[in-house]
Amino acid sequence: MDHNDIFIIIPAYNEAEMIQQTLKPLLEYGCRVVVVDDGSTDGTGAQLGALPVTVIRHIVNLGQGAALQTGMTYALSQGAGVIVHFDADGQHNHRDIQRLVQPVLAGQADVALGSRFLNKEDTREIPLLKRFLLRLATLFTVVVSGIRLTDTHNGFRAFSRAAAQRIDIRENGMAHASEIIHKIARAKLSYVEVPVHVLYTDYSRRKGQSVLNSVNIVCDFIIGRLLK
Amino acid sequence: MLIQAILFILLVIAAVIYCKYFSHHMAGRLFVLSIGLVLLVLILFPPLAHRAAWLLGVGRGVDLIFYLAHAFLLILIGMLYIKQKKQQLIITELIRQLSIGRAHRSDDARS
Numbered sequence: 001m002d003h004n005d006i007f008i009i010i011p012a013y014n015e016a017e018m019i020q021q022t023l024k025p026l027l028e029y030g031c032r033v034v035v036v037d038d039g040s041t042d043g044t045g046a047q048l049g050a051l052p053v054t055v056i057r058h059i060v061n062l063g064q065g066a067a068l069q070t071g072m073t074y075a076l077s078q079g080a081g082v083i084v085h086f087d088a089d090g091q092h093n094h095r096d097i098q099r100l101v102q103p104v105l106a107g108q109a110d111v112a113l114g115s116r117f118l119n120k121e122d123t124r125e126i127p128l129l130k131r132f133l134l135r136l137a138t139l140f141t142v143v144v145s146g147i148r149l150t151d152t153h154n155g156f157r158a159f160s161r162a163a164a165q166r167i168d169i170r171e172n173g174m175a176h177a178s179e180i181i182h183k184i185a186r187a188k189l190s191y192v193e194v195p196v197h198v199l200y201t202d203y204s205r206r207k208g209q210s211v212l213n214s215v216n217i218v219c220d221f222i223i224g225r226l227l228k
Numbered sequence: 229m230l231i232q233a234i235l236f237i238l239l240v241i242a243a244v245i246y247c248k249y250f251s252h253h254m255a256g257r258l259f260v261l262s263i264g265l266v267l268l269v270l271i272l273f274p275p276l277a278h279r280a281a282w283l284l285g286v287g288r289g290v291d292l293i294f295y296l297a298h299a300f301l302l303i304l305i306g307m308l309y310i311k312q313k314k315q316q317l318i319i320t321e322l323i324r325q326l327s328i329g330r331a332h333r334s335d336d337a338r339s
Binding site: 034035036048049050051052053054055056057058059060062066069070073074077170172223 | 309316317320323324326327328330331332333334335
């Protein structure tokens with residue numbers, strides 16, 4: 001795969017420990033890699049070294065949603081044809097990128113959404129409590145957005161240029177995941193779910209969302225909808 | 229009564245602060261001021277509060293004022309939250325444009 005118009009957006013906040021390990025395999029694909037350093041204070045920027053990636057640095061921490069939108073705005077300004085969201089904590093498997101972007105490149109869908117629940121082996125690796133919360137999140141999405149997905153809070157996604165232009169992320173925090181699905185529904189974009197593998201390491205668990213924060217996410221999303 | 233004077237002064241101070249520092253929209257000012265005015269009248273004329281409470285099935289006039297004051301505060305908090313959210317969007321956009329303007333290739337920075 002050699003696609004110079006595919007932009008991989010990686011929001012990174014205090015990921016100095018893992019960022020190089022996450023980036024290096026991505027560089028093999030010939031895609032444009034954009035790291036949005038979301039006001040890190042642990043020297044994440046310095047860890048990027050001489051890697052051929054574009055770095056955009058928020059001077060203060062705004063949140064993952066804001067970082068993704070910054071990356072998308074930049075990628076669109078650079079003529080991106082396809083935009084991929086990819087986590088910095090090493091959770092996502094770079095080998096899944098080709099499978100994820102394929103339906104978008106082929107014009108079969110405007111958006112490809114990664115899912116941990118389409119492959120039984122991938123599902124089994126999800127911690128039990130997380131699995132339960134993710135199932136609840138899918139129900140929430142059905143009620144709020146009318147979209148039935150198997151995995152609504154998977155940060156591994158691919159957008160066509162036209163789709164990315166129609167999704168303006170306004171939720172700075174983690175509620176952006178629900179917001180993106182909601183905007184896909186509202187803009188009547190075509191979407192497809194693609195099986196992806198999510199790796200649960202000690203590091204990614206440490207960096208992941210707490211159970212209590214899922215309540216905050218729901219509140220942020222609902223308030224965001226009410227104030228729209 | 230002393231409590232009437234105290235509440236009167238507090239409400240006037242709150243109205244001045246709200247109009248001066250928080251809302252620049254005439255509709256918002258009129259809405260908040262009209263609620264404040266209703267509270268003021270009820271505080272200054274307790275029999276009116278009793279009568280209104282009886283009509284609304286609340287019981288005592290002071291209970292009606294208590295409930296209205298809570299509603300008044302909740303509306304104020306909501307308005308402030310909306311304002312804060314709007315400012316957050318503006319700050320986010322400012323930081324976004326600033327950071328995109330400074331975007332660079334990591335390998336360029338080293339060479």
